[in-house]
Amino acid sequence: MSIQDQQAFLSNIHPFQVLTSQQMEICIKHMDIAYYPKDSVLINPEKIPNYFFIIIKGTVYEYSVENIVVMDYHHQDSFDSNSLIYGKCANTFKVYEDLICYELEKNTFLKLIEENQQFKDYFLKDLVNRIQTLKHKEYTSELSSFMIAKVEDTLIHDACIIDENTKLIDAIQQSMEYKTSSIIVKKRNGEYGIITDSLLKIKVLLEGRDLTIPVKDIAIFPLLTVHNDDYLFEALTILIKKNIKRIGVTNSKGEMIGILEQIDVLSHFANHTYVVDSKIKKAKNIEDLKSASKDLLNIIKSLHAKGVKVNHISNLIGQLNTKVYQKLYSLVLPQELRKDACFIVMGSEGRNEQIIKTDQDNALLVKDNVDVEQYRPYMLEITTHLIDFGYPPCEGNIMVSNPFWCKTVSEYKRETARWIEAPDMQNYMDLAIFFDSFAVAGDKELLINLKDDLFNKLHDKDVFMAYFAKATLTFDTPNTVTNIMTKSHNIDIKKAAVFPIVQGIRSLALKEKIRETTTVKRIKILEDRKILEKSKAAELLEAFDVVNTLRLKSQLEDIQDGKKINNEIDTHTLGKIERDLLKDSFKIINEFKKFITFTFRIDKIS
Structure with missing residues (x-):
């Protein structure tokens, strides 16, 4: 292989592309x-x-x-920096398939680490920073103002x-000098x-008030x-949610x-969101x-293509779905x-985490x-309309048209008591789905009372909580991507990683009586309450973002190819960086499973 070929090869491997020409x-x-050859031992505690x-x-x-196999390495993968940096290794590296590789001398590797800070950071940073570095590398070409713009940038x-x-x-006179239609009252x-101008029309002109009144009499707080x-x-998400x-x-x-004015945010993003929001508001039938709901998929495609984080997309789409x-x-x-009822969404919809319309809960x-x-x-009519809008029916019939999910508060209280006192897998899942419920219309106090x-x-x-938490371990999370690739090209990313x-x-949220439903916000609250260490919370947030991003990408490809939407990702279509991100995420999830087992003492129950 020529020097040019070697350089081209290394330039495609992170973080070697950060090296200077001389380095x-x-x-x-x-x-x-x-x-x-196969079965050669390259590294172990004694070697x-x-x-x-x-x-x-x-x-x-x-x-x-x-x-136990904890990691696999193949084309363009590299290892083991820790052995060279710290001079020791607890694990064993063994050739599984005949290996052809480059060997970079230890002293040269260590010298590059000292000379190049970016190169050094990649190998010495913790897992969260490693994931963030890889994500930045993977999605840099897709970054746009959607992804990185701050409020101060507009x-x-x-x-x-x-x-x-x-x-x-006097306040009106001062606002004219500022050439603004808004007066801020402190x-x-x-x-x-x-x-605002509209408030002046309603509270002053129509009500015939005197202009000498103090501004606090008509201002809206906070x-x-x-x-x-x-x-x-x-x-943008707040403007959408609050209709302001x-x-x-x-x-x-x-x-x-x-x-910050709505019109300026619109001009910055120049997307279709506000058009859809307006169509929903103005819908008379x-x-x-x-028609308005059919446009949501185009928004999802546009935002994903422009590199918007999955969490932001789900928040925005969640507000529009609501x-x-x-x-x-x-x-x-x-x-x-x-006024005598409360319409709620549950499961992934209640958590504000269903981006593509996959079912109703x-x-x-x-x-x-x-x-x-x-x-x-009327509930049967609502279900029928939602199906017509493109919200598929729930396979488990967890829909408002089902009498089981349409009853009085007292009946639900008796139901939750039954779930707890006579638990089985179905009851655990019904409770889990219900716990994620979010009130979208009607009297929201009914849901608050029920959760209390x-x-x-x-x-x-x-x-009971130990058995409830045990569901976390229901599905295997592979230690490596290869563990799955040797059996099948596909991984059910929902079962293996999201769930x-x-x-x-x-x-953890149920144990701590946390009312927040979204997983990301629950993680942050658990961190604030010291239930999760800061580092573990950061790792989970990064892993959750990675697996949901891969899931959304696969689902959009299914739609484009006219296939039925599912939760499987084809590992053979993953690029190297995506595969590395998935590996690191699996590692975080498996460690989290151990944490849940310890916290709820799952090993003490049958």
């Missing part, structure tokens, strides 16, 4: 090609190598002390801030409020705000520094709403029935002493 020359000069290995062809397995209008006791006429306690260092996409046209911007000290449900509820149910809570039967025809009752019932139920994180975190 690359040194690297190649001190690197030879070697061959090892620390003098080389850093880079595979050209073949496969190497890394075995733990218990002789136009922030100067804020006209006035004291709460200022006369309205209370003495530091809280901010807002007066003014929603974002931090200037927040991602702009997060501001502007939001305040604060600095690190909590001081108001300006106003079922057909209008159906609005579809709310509008449908108001279009189908007579007004007199709406919804239910209706009805006030006690209200006739449930009068709701049933559930938390009370679970007090001191350690054995263990979701169920494990859900179990």
Whole structure:
């Protein structure tokens, strides 16, 4: 192989492409090609190598002390930096398929680490930073303003801030000098409020108020705000969720520094989101709403193609889906029935984690002493419309059209008691799905009351919680990608990776009586409560993002190819970096399973 070929080969391997030309020359000069037959032991506790290995062809397995395969290495993979840096190795590296590789001299490798900080960071950073580095490398070509833009990167209008006791006429005069249509009102306690042109029309002109009143009499408190260092996409999600046209911007000290206008966010992103949001709001009939809901897939495709993180996409799509449900509820149910019930979504929809429409998980809570039967025809109609909108029916019939999921609060309380007192796998899963419920329409206090009752019932139920948490271990998570690739090209990423994180975190959240439903926010709350160490929480967040990104990518490819959507990913289509990301994520998930086993003492139950 020529020097040019060697350089081309190394330039495709992270992090060798960060080396300077001179460093690359040194690297190649001190690197030879070697061959090892199957079953050759390259590294073990008694055999620390003098080389850093880079595979050209073949496969190497890394075995733990218990002789379990913990990692596999093949074309373009490299190992073992830790042995060279720390001079020791607890595991054994053994050739599984005849190996042809480059061997980079130890002293040269260590010298490159000292001379090049980026090269050094890759090998010495923790697993979270390694994943973030790989993700940055994988998606750099896709990064856009969607992915990296901060609030401070777009136009922030100067804020006209006035004291709460200022006369309205003086405040209007000051806003004209600022050339703004918004007046920011500041209370003495530091809280901010807002007066807009539309508020002036309603509260002053139509009500005939005098212009000498203090601004605090008509201002709306509190003014929603974002931090200037927040991602702009997060501001967009708030604007969508709250149906507002502007939001305040604060600095690190909590001081108001300006106003972010909806129109400016729109011009920055120039996407279809607000059009869909507007269509949902203005829908006057079922057909209008159906047309609006059909546009959600185009938004998902656009955001994914532009490198938006899965968590941001799910938040945004979740808000739009919620609005579809709310509008449908108001279009189908007579007004007199709406106030006595609560329409909820559950499972992945309740967690705000269903991006592609894969199924429905919804239910209706009805006030006690209200006739449930009068709701049933309308619930059947809602299910029918949702199917027509493209929300597939739930295979387990967990839908509001099923009488089991449409009953009074007292009936649900008896049901949750049965789930806990006579548990079986179906009851565990029903409880898990219900615990993730989120109120989207109607009287939300009904769900709050029901969850309070559930938390009370679970007090001191350690054995039940152990069995509930045991579901985290239901599906195997491979130690390496090769473990699956040798059997099949496909991995069910939901079973192998998504579900263990979701169920494990859900179990911890139920134990801690956490009301938040989204997995990401639950992880952050558990970190705040010291249930999860900061490093473990960070690892789980990164792994959750990786596996969901791969899942979404595969599902979008299924749609494009006209295939039925599923949760399988074809490992043979993964690039090297994606495969590395998946390997690291599997490692994090398997460690998390051990943590759940220890925390709930699962090994003590049958």
